[in-house]
Amino acid sequence: xxxxxxxxxxxxxxxxxxxxxxxxxxxxxSTKDKFKVVTKPVRAEGDISPVxxxxxxxxxxxxxxxxxxxxxxxxxxxxxxxxxxFNKLMCNLVRDxxxxxxxxxxxxxxxxxxxxxxxxxxxxxxxxxxxxDDFWMIYQxxxxxxxxxxxxxxxxxIVYDPVEKLKELGRV
Numbered sequence: 001x002x003x004x005x006x007x008x009x010x011x012x013x014x015x016x017x018x019x020x021x022x023x024x025x026x027x028x029x030s031t032k033d034k035f036k037v038v039t040k041p042v043r044a045e046g047d048i049s050p051v052x053x054x055x056x057x058x059x060x061x062x063x064x065x066x067x068x069x070x071x072x073x074x075x076x077x078x079x080x081x082x083x084x085x086f087n088k089l090m091c092n093l094v095r096d097x098x099x100x101x102x103x104x105x106x107x108x109x110x111x112x113x114x115x116x117x118x119x120x121x122x123x124x125x126x127x128x129x130x131x132x133d134d135f136w137m138i139y140q141x142x143x144x145x146x147x148x149x150x151x152x153x154x155x156x157x158i159v160y161d162p163v164e165k166l167k168e169l170g171r172v
Contacts, residue, residue: 010122013114016140017090022097022110024171025142027161035138036149036158041102090114100169101162102144110144 027037091111098107117136120128127133134157138145144160 006122006125009124009126010118012126013118013121013136014090017093017097017114020140022094022114022139023101023142023144023160023162023165024097026163026166027141027143027159029138029141029143029159034134035156037143037161038146038158039161039164041106041144041146041160090118098144101160101165106144106146109146113139113145 029035029037094111094114095107098110102110113135117132117139120132121136135145138157138159142162144162145157146160147158148155149158150156
């Protein structure tokens with residue numbers, strides 16, 4: 001069912017989760033200097049940096065404003081009908097994939113990130129904003145964007161590399 005203008009872009013995220021998996025491989029970013037890479041998830045459980053959320057909210061707003069996409073009511077109904085049962089399936093898949101690596105609050109963040117990527121890429125196509133393009137690249141490369149270092153305008157994403165946990169689990 002095509003409930004998004006750019007369903008193929010949303011499908012790329014869906015296929016990644018189904019076929020590769022979140023945090024299923026050691027990080028392989030070609031632009032590691034652009035990010036701060038850590039081998040343990042940062043932050044205590046539930047301790048989310050306010051700057052991190054400011055950046056995420058700002059980027060969602062930028063995506064919407066840049067694209068100025070409007071949907072008719074039939075499209076919104078189709079999205080809701082499609083996404084409701086689908087979200088449960090994706091939540092369970094992402095939760096199972098993240099369980100060995102992340103504490104519960106960060107698993108919820110990963111689920112929200114994947115859902116946000118599916119929705120934004122479905123609405124706006126492969127290029128949402130540079131920030132969300134980086135998010136997608138980080139997940140594809142095997143990482144988890146877990147926090148932000150620096151100011152909202154001048155910082156960088158902190159990326160969790162699951163390599164140590166994968167070694168522990170005998171997957172590397």
